Amino acid sequence: MNAVLDTHVRLAIEKVEREAWFDMYAAAPDDYIQNSKLSSARLGTSIALADHGTPIAEFNRVLGIGIDEPASEAELEQAIAWLNEHASPSYALQVAPTALPEAVWTWIEARGLKRAGNGWAKHYRDAVPTEEHPIPTALEVIRLEPHHAADFGHVAQAGFGLPLPIGAWLSALVGRPKWNVYVAYEGPTPVACGAMFIDHGWAWLGVDATLSDYRGRGAQNALIKRRLTDGIAAGVVGFTAETGQPPEGQEELNKSYCNYVRAGFKKAYVRPNYVSNG
Known part of the structure; x- marks a missing residue:
């Protein structure tokens, strides 16, 4: 994968995940939205997601900062303010390692957010034909x-x-x-x-x-x-998925991670989670 293609792929896999989650929130029934305090918003080129009824980071996060175009400190401030107002306290700010400008990492830490856990492994696969799994399922x-x-x-x-x-x-x-x-x-x-x-x-x-x-x-x-x-x-033309990033040397213990590797996906990068100290 050359540098030009690599940049294109990294942008594409972030964007399709972003749009999938935004559309998923748009599909929520009205009664669920009201009872769970579900909300979502576009903040510039990033999206913000909140669900108090499911108080975990997957459903309470901002992703996409610095992907389509370089982020600004104002955009970052807006994202954090939105999360503090709308999301469960167990929220995360997810910023891809290719986000621009490079100063975004300094900006995040200056606002009291700290990197938590091992992050998410973003997997990519092109559209080559699939192979049969060595152990077929009866399902x-x-x-x-x-x-x-x-x-x-x-x-x-x-x-x-x-x-x-x-x-x-x-x-x-x-x-x-x-x-x-x-x-x-x-x-x-x-x-x-x-x-x-x-x-x-x-x-x-x-x-x-x-x-x-x-x-x-x-x-x-x-x-x-x-x-x-x-x-x-x-x-x-291309597929993406994400799993938790296992500790180094323990990849084989994460079943979801192994399922995607077995299917021909390659890890494109690890996207960290930044959380509030509060």
Whole structure:
């Protein structure tokens, strides 16, 4: 991957993730928005997300700063102010290592935010044909139609251990433009899920969850392969996903990380999380 392509890819995978999450929040039903104090906003070229009903960083963060164009201190101040006003206290400011200008890191730390944990590994894969997994699964992967949307919401909520009401929100992604939503079944029982958002020829893969009793049976490998196959058929030129970044030397212990590596994804970079000391 040459330097020009590398810059293009890093921009594209940040943008498609940004748009996927912003559209996901736009899909939320009104009652969920009211009960969970859900909100989202575009702040310049970044997006801000808040969900008091799901008080974890994935649902309470700002991402995209310094990607489309260099950030300013005013933009950073706006992002932090928005999070303090709208988000759960467990929020994160996520800034890609390619964000401009380089002074953005100094600005963040000067405002009392500290880097937390190992960050998120951003994975990338081009549109080469997929290969068969060495251990096929007996589970059946189905692209859902709206009349089975509740299966997706149930598996995502239960698989991640999220608050029960979030199932109705995530179910709303089924049948929504730009989204392809999948569930793996054992007979009639929904046991695992995954989603794909396609925008401007790029695809974001996410909402990968498996019910605890069905883990280790190849469901996510099959779901990744199906999304890659369908995405390539739809003209996707590049795919991205993110997982937690394992400690150095312990990558093989993170199942999600290994699933994407096994499917031909390469880690593009690690995106840190900055959190408030408060």
